[in-house]
Amino acid sequence: MTIRRLPDLWFEPLPWIDGRWHPGDERFTVRNPATGEQITEVVRADAALVARAIEGAGVAQRAWRETSAVERGNVLKRMATLLEVRRDELARLLTAEQGKPYAQSLGEVQYAASFFQWFGEESRRVYGRLVPHPESGREFIVQPKPAGVAGLITPWNFPLAQGAKKVAAALAAGCGCVWKPAELTPLIALAVGPLLREAGVPSGLVQIVPGRGTVVGGVLAQHPGVAVLSLTGSTETGRTLMAAAAPGLKRVSLELGGNAPFIVLPDADLDLVAEHLTRLKLFVSGQVCVTANRVFVHADAEMALAERLAALLAAARVGDGLADGIDAGPLIHHRACAEVGALVTEALAAGAVKVAENRSFDSDPALRAGSFFAPTVLAGVRDDMRVAREEVFGPVIPLLRYSRVDDAVRRANDTPYGLASYVYGRDLAQCRAVASAIDAGIVGVNEWRPLKAEIPFGGVKQSGIGAEGGEEGLREFVHLQVISTPRPVVVP
Ligand code: NAD
Numbered sequence: 322m323t324i325r326r327l328p329d330l331w332f333e334p335l336p337w338i339d340g341r342w343h344p345g346d347e348r349f350t351v352r353n354p355a356t357g358e359q360i361t362e363v364v365r366a367d368a369a370l371v372a373r374a375i376e377g378a379g380v381a382q383r384a385w386r387e388t389s390a391v392e393r394g395n396v397l398k399r400m401a402t403l404l405e406v407r408r409d410e411l412a413r414l415l416t417a418e419q420g421k422p423y424a425q426s427l428g429e430v431q432y433a434a435s436f437f438q439w440f441g442e443e444s445r446r447v448y449g450r451l452v453p454h455p456e457s458g459r460e461f462i463v464q465p466k467p468a469g470v471a472g473l474i475t476p477w478n479f480p481l482a483q484g485a486k487k488v489a490a491a492l493a494a495g496c497g498c499v500w501k502p503a504e505l506t507p508l509i510a511l512a513v514g515p516l517l518r519e520a521g522v523p524s525g526l527v528q529i530v531p532g533r534g535t536v537v538g539g540v541l542a543q544h545p546g547v548a549v550l551s552l553t554g555s556t557e558t559g560r561t562l563m564a565a566a567a568p569g570l571k572r573v574s575l576e577l578g579g580n581a582p583f584i585v586l587p588d589a590d591l592d593l594v595a596e597h598l599t600r601l602k603l604f605v606s607g608q609v610c611v612t613a614n615r616v617f618v619h620a621d622a623e624m625a626l627a628e629r630l631a632a633l634l635a636a637a638r639v640g641d642g643l644a645d646g647i648d649a650g651p652l653i654h655h656r657a658c659a660e661v662g663a664l665v666t667e668a669l670a671a672g673a674v675k676v677a678e679n680r681s682f683d684s685d686p687a688l689r690a691g692s693f694f695a696p697t698v699l700a701g702v703r704d705d706m707r708v709a710r711e712e713v714f715g716p717v718i719p720l721l722r723y724s725r726v727d728d729a730v731r732r733a734n735d736t737p738y739g740l741a742s743y744v745y746g747r748d749l750a751q752c753r754a755v756a757s758a759i760d761a762g763i764v765g766v767n768e769w770r771p772l773k774a775e776i777p778f779g780g781v782k783q784s785g786i787g788a789e790g791g792e793e794g795l796r797e798f799v800h801l802q803v804i805s806t807p808r809p810v811v812v813p
Pocket residue numbers: 474475476477478479483501502503504532533534535537538539552553554555556557558559561562575576577578579609610611712740780784785
């Protein structure tokens with residue numbers, strides 16, 4: 322079996338501030354979750370360094386906002402190209418620290434590049450408008466202006482793409498950024514620093530500060546030099562950050578947790594459903610905010626779907642993402658395995674049935690210290706079980722029976738979350754009607770990966786505030802100013 326190597330690192334495991342690496346005393350260890358091996362140690366940015374990063378970004382931003390939209394766009398598009406050119410090294414690094422299979426990491430690099438490309442094009446379309454005034458001789462100019470410096474906080478499940486979505490939108494809008502990656506996956510963010518410079522991003526405009534969430538987040542939330550805070554993370558962290566930002570009344574954009582329903586309508590093609598569900602739940606081993614958490618299936622079809630899922634799961638390979646032909650990697654750490662395991666154990670004790678699991682990783686002694694969790698199908702799950710009520714960050718497919726479609730929709734909406742959802746069926750009119758009735762930011766109809774750079778993605782209810790992608794993603798980093806002015810008069 323071929324195992325890919327970690328690439329030679331072209332960056333230092335240090336905070337990246339004002340275009341150079343900053344040594345420090347406090348370090349933390351980054352491990353490969355498939356093997357438990359240490360990759361390197363990274364220096365944490367302390368509060369003083371974060372403040373310095375914010376101030377440096379402010380200086381760089383004052384020059385950047387004066388560049389033309391086309392110039393900014395060209396820099397972003399060059400970054401998209403660089404990500405594509407370096408995709409193999411980036412994907413190997415991403416897999417080594419995050420665990421997802423190499424092919425999925427390649428997909429993430431391309432997905433990240435698509436945001437630099439999209440916002441590189443969008444930067445020239447940040448239009449204002451001229452509004453007729455109710456009084457004669459005057460007019461209103463509504464002009465979008467860059468908000469200033471943005472504090473960007475990202476999670477470990479898509480550590481490159483989540484950063485790319487925010488950095489690209491902020492730069493396109495004419496903002497500077499201070500980016501705090503998750504402590505479990507800081508390397509891919511640090512790897513981006515020199516690439517941004519190569520693409521033409523001026524020194525200081527994007528500062529990358531690994532560190533503790535509470536410390537870095539606290540400074541970003543309180544420092545007057547930060548205009549916008551954008552977090553992708555758990556709902557709990559969203560709440561904490563919003564409270565920390567409240568005294569300064571800072572604008573927040575929050576992409577938080579989900580508990581996505583997946584409604585299988587009675588006429589759905591069960592082979593297609595099983596194939597897509599398996600791919601969705603093996604994708605990053607189910608550690609995805611938009612993964613399907615509750616599969617509502619008609620009672621008559623539950624066992625037929627369970628059998629198809631079991632067959633597909635049995636054929637999958639769970640192992641080291643750096644090896645060839647792997648369908649699912651490890652979970653991020655052993656604590657995550659214990660948390661998902663507890664949800665499954667509780668569900669089984671409450672009457673759910675384990676239909677299938679895949680423990681193919683057990684046969685590889687090199688993975689003994691890895692944090693693997695067996696992809697599992699559970700039938701007979703009820704709404705009151707914790708596995709159906711909480712966000713499950715693991716490869717568990719819980720099947721919940723329904724007998725009436727309107728009841729399935731009501732139960733799908735019975736959650737404080739509203740991020741993603743899925744509807745599968747052959748009657749597209751019924752699919753559309755059900756999709757519209759679901760309270761969620763996005764619905765995939767017969768599609769398991771609806772997210773793209775072209776569309777705004779964001780949650781409702783406790784899944785978030787604001788959007789990423791689309792033209793709306795850029796607007797998160799723009800303030801509107803209205804100038805009420807006399808109309809120029811043509812001299813007779
Ligand atoms: P997390 O909330 O623990 O951490 C996210 C980031 O916030 C990390 O960088 C962390 O260091 C930082 N952080 C932690 N405490 C903080 C604080 N008090 N102030 C400021 N920053 C703080 O989330 P995670 O475990 O890294 O990621 C998984 C979660 O992210 C899941 O709930 C998932 O649904 C969510 N997520 C949402 C989306 C989306 O687009 N809606 C995408 C991916 C992940």
